[in-house]
Amino acid sequence: MNEAPRQITLREWDDRYERLQTRGVRQPVYGGPLGRHVADGDTRLLKLRYDSSLAALRLWNFLLTEEDRLRAARDAGKKLVGTMKDLGTVPVMAYSLDNLVAFYPDGAWWIPCVMEVNSGLLQIADSLGIDESFCPVRAMLGAFVTGTHFPIPDLLTCSVGATCDDFSAIAQRLNGLGHPILWWEIPHRRAPEVEEEAVQLPGDFSAPKGQIEFVQSELERVKTALEDLAGQSLGAEALAGGIAKANHVRWLLAQLRHLAFTATLCPMPALEMLIAEMLAIHFCSDQDETIVVLQELLEEVNLRVAAGTGYSSADAARVFWVNPVADLQVMNFLEDCGGRICGTEYLFAHALDPIPQTVPPMEALAQIALADPMVGSAADRAVRIVAEVRRFGAEAVIVSRIPGASHCALEGEIIGEIVRQECGLPVLEIEVPPLTDAMSPTLRTRLEALVETVENRRSR
Amino acid sequence: MKTIAYTCPYVPAEWIAAHGLRARRLVPLPIEGTSTIPRIEGLCLYARAFVNDVAASDDVSGVVVTTMCDPMRRVFDLLVRRVDTPAFLLNVPSTWQTVAAQRLYLDELKRLGRFLVRLGGHEPDKEELIRAMLDQAHGNGVHGTGFPNAMNRVGGPTPYGHGVPLALVGGPLMLRDRVLFDVIADCGGRIVLDATETGQRGVCGPFDRRRLAEDPLMELAQAYFRLPDASRRPNSELYRWLKDQLAQSGAHGIIFHHYVWCDKWRAEFARLKEWANLPVLRLDSEGDGPIDMVRTRNRVRAFMEMFQ
Numbered sequence: 001m002n003e004a005p006r007q008i009t010l011r012e013w014d015d016r017y018e019r020l021q022t023r024g025v026r027q028p029v030y031g032g033p034l035g036r037h038v039a040d041g042d043t044r045l046l047k048l049r050y051d052s053s054l055a056a057l058r059l060w061n062f063l064l065t066e067e068d069r070l071r072a073a074r075d076a077g078k079k080l081v082g083t084m085k086d087l088g089t090v091p092v093m094a095y096s097l098d099n100l101v102a103f104y105p106d107g108a109w110w111i112p113c114v115m116e117v118n119s120g121l122l123q124i125a126d127s128l129g130i131d132e133s134f135c136p137v138r139a140m141l142g143a144f145v146t147g148t149h150f151p152i153p154d155l156l157t158c159s160v161g162a163t164c165d166d167f168s169a170i171a172q173r174l175n176g177l178g179h180p181i182l183w184w185e186i187p188h189r190r191a192p193e194v195e196e197e198a199v200q201l202p203g204d205f206s207a208p209k210g211q212i213e214f215v216q217s218e219l220e221r222v223k224t225a226l227e228d229l230a231g232q233s234l235g236a237e238a239l240a241g242g243i244a245k246a247n248h249v250r251w252l253l254a255q256l257r258h259l260a261f262t263a264t265l266c267p268m269p270a271l272e273m274l275i276a277e278m279l280a281i282h283f284c285s286d287q288d289e290t291i292v293v294l295q296e297l298l299e300e301v302n303l304r305v306a307a308g309t310g311y312s313s314a315d316a317a318r319v320f321w322v323n324p325v326a327d328l329q330v331m332n333f334l335e336d337c338g339g340r341i342c343g344t345e346y347l348f349a350h351a352l353d354p355i356p357q358t359v360p361p362m363e364a365l366a367q368i369a370l371a372d373p374m375v376g377s378a379a380d381r382a383v384r385i386v387a388e389v390r391r392f393g394a395e396a397v398i399v400s401r402i403p404g405a406s407h408c409a410l411e412g413e414i415i416g417e418i419v420r421q422e423c424g425l426p427v428l429e430i431e432v433p434p435l436t437d438a439m440s441p442t443l444r445t446r447l448e449a450l451v452e453t454v455e456n457r458r459s460r
Numbered sequence: 461m462k463t464i465a466y467t468c469p470y471v472p473a474e475w476i477a478a479h480g481l482r483a484r485r486l487v488p489l490p491i492e493g494t495s496t497i498p499r500i501e502g503l504c505l506y507a508r509a510f511v512n513d514v515a516a517s518d519d520v521s522g523v524v525v526t527t528m529c530d531p532m533r534r535v536f537d538l539l540v541r542r543v544d545t546p547a548f549l550l551n552v553p554s555t556w557q558t559v560a561a562q563r564l565y566l567d568e569l570k571r572l573g574r575f576l577v578r579l580g581g582h583e584p585d586k587e588e589l590i591r592a593m594l595d596q597a598h599g600n601g602v603h604g605t606g607f608p609n610a611m612n613r614v615g616g617p618t619p620y621g622h623g624v625p626l627a628l629v630g631g632p633l634m635l636r637d638r639v640l641f642d643v644i645a646d647c648g649g650r651i652v653l654d655a656t657e658t659g660q661r662g663v664c665g666p667f668d669r670r671r672l673a674e675d676p677l678m679e680l681a682q683a684y685f686r687l688p689d690a691s692r693r694p695n696s697e698l699y700r701w702l703k704d705q706l707a708q709s710g711a712h713g714i715i716f717h718h719y720v721w722c723d724k725w726r727a728e729f730a731r732l733k734e735w736a737n738l739p740v741l742r743l744d745s746e747g748d749g750p751i752d753m754v755r756t757r758n759r760v761r762a763f764m765e766m767f768q
Contacts, residue, residue: 128730129731129733130727130730133720133721133726134726158693160554160693161527161551161553161554161555162527162533163530165531165722165723166723168554169723169724169726169727172690172695172724172727172728173727173731175694176731181694183554183555183694184555185553185554185558185560187527187551187553188551190549193571195574214564217560377537378534378537379541401502404502406502406534406721407530407534408502409501409503409531409534410497410503410531410534410538413538414537414538414541417541
């Protein structure tokens with residue numbers, strides 16, 4: 001596939017799919033025209049624009065067939081683990097056991113967007129007292145009640161402590177409805193004091209050794225529960241193998257991100273890159289296939305970079321994006337307005353960092369869990385963002401607020417303050433609800449204004 | 461004597477006193493016109509008011525914030541950036557069923573002790589700690605208010621008298637919310653159980669005298685760590701505590717109060733309503749101005765009519 005890249009609509013993709021079929025292009029078992037997902041209720045797909053590569057098609061189909069994959073895994077006798085409020089730690093353990101499949105129930109937060117609020121999940125959450133003052137992740141509660149968006153897992157784990165209150169409260173409500181939860185504590189990451197031994201964490205954070213030991217002991221509890229569920233023990237060797245595999249996924253993403261954010265012409269649109277990054281959290285319920293999907297994307301991107309093809313123009317405003325968007329369409333907006341993504345921090349930067357392989361595996365997982373940007377201070381997170389802004393040469397920062405999310409009330413102010421101080425860049429804070437249709441003119445105007453600001457700064 | 465301010469009930473005032481410092485539980489008024497944190501949208505107004513009141517206090521030498529809720533954890537970030545007063549973030553585990561979580565809390569108290577020494581306090585004195593704990597047990601208090609905690613300044617239960625006996629359940633109350641008690645009394649009710657964070661629920665149970673004598677810090681940590689709250693995971697102990705207290709108090713109904721952006725308490729309302737075999741009235745407060753008296757009074761009055 002070496003055609004000039006372009007963003008196409010779902011209808012265009014379906015036409016293209018037919019032509020590809022007649023040419024005998026093969027698809028994976030979960031492949032097919034994207035339009036069939038609309039028939040399942042994913043109507044938002046009609047409003048998005050997609051990269052025209054087969055690699056992107058595979059990515060989308062992989063994402064949109066996760067529920068089928070989970071049900072097939074259960075039918076095949078595998079046990080399902082719902083890893084709540086866990087961005088890339090427990091799934092590494094679960095996938096090190098061959099009869100467990102981990103998934104991320106919090107991922108239901110995108111269902112109201114993808115199904116354009118037609119799923120009824122938010123209404124169920126409302127009826128359970130979890131109203132719109134909470135983050136859209138409340139859709140997860142509805143998904144558990146209906147049991148129609150993912151199978152009810154055999155084991156539910158949830159990290160608590162230094163996490164957002166929305167999710168903690170929603171998980172407690174879920175627990176109150178009769179779903180047992182294995183709670184594990186993630187303490188607020190703090191700087192080591194003078195008398196404490198310091199440990200350097202991935203992402204250039206540091207923490208006292210005592211905190212690493214504590215988190216490790218918590219993860220040991222989770223590991224025991226996973227072993228009980230799997231009916232097999234998880235030895236250090238198997239876990240080290242699981243970590244190496246997870247690191248391969250992270251390595252692929254690192255290559256992909258580097259090319260996408262630094263190439264003269266953007267070789268892969270923001271939306272596909274967002275989806276690709278999300279795969280690092282729980283591998284979309286199939287770790288092996290995640291690797292294949294990312295390899296294909298990377299090949300496509302390599303081809304484009306080598307050919308000097310890509311999107312927009314070389315002078316597109318280089319934007320660093322903070323927090324994932326509840327409405328996927330907003331990633332399209334950025335490019336419409338003359339911007340491109342050059343760096344991201346979608347709340348799970350630690351899930352993209354290599355897991356240390358020079359320390360015992362459980363200690364390594366404890367380190368990566370504590371490296372979560374959300375468990376430390378917003379100032380810590382801002383420092384990491386500043387480093388990435390410089391690395392990728394971003395010219396502006398967008399902090400995208402998630403409606404109702406407890407961390408969003410203040411973090412934007414601190415991140416903005418530090419980014420302006422350290423980099424002197426413009427910072428735009430926006431709020432993105434699951435459906436932005438009613439406010440899209442305002443959003444676009446604000447994005448255009450940011451792009452113009454970047455252009456004006458260049459000419460100064 | 462230097463004063464250390466805090467508001468979370470998981471901060472043991474006795475521990476601060478054992479370092480030769482005065483503990484002051486700062487329940488925000490809030491003070492008008494302060495704006496260390498000007499933003500309102502999405503932020504729990506209690507957390508905001510606390511930081512603004514700390515910033516406006518010129519007699520505070522240090523402040524202790526805890527991780528019991530995300531807004532407090534995050535306002536700490538702003539506090540250290542915008543206020544000169546030295547601040548300490550006490551990591552209070554949300555989980556409570558493991559020995560590791562209990563040990564973490566104890567270790568955090570020791571770390572707090574080092575912070576207090578750096579502020580000019582002396583090394584913790586065992587006898588002083590025991591004395592402070594006994595004073596607390598006798599109601600003499602070390603919280604700087606002259607009372608076991610701040611509840612008497614906000615409202616507190618009125619176990620005798622007329623009116624329909626009610627329980628007040630929820631997170632913390634600000635000082636100006638004391639008007640709520642008057643409104644309830646005016647409408648024919650009386651609070652027999654103040655199960656808010658600034659009420660009876662925020663007071664730790666009695667200390668065991670034998671353990672207190674042997675290892676007072678351990679006893680202190682265990683007593684405080686057992687405080688029930690909506691934020692604990694799981695928070696089953698809150699309901700266990702409420703079950704006992706509601707039965708003892710003879711409450712006929714529950715008034716549930718929370719601030720608009722307090723997720724952890726807001727989320728409990730529906731569950732409490734399902735759980736309690738009593739009528740429940742929810743009062744959500746914007747907390748950013750005087751309580752909307754007319755609205756509150758009407759709602760409480762309508763609730764009271766149920767009991768006629």
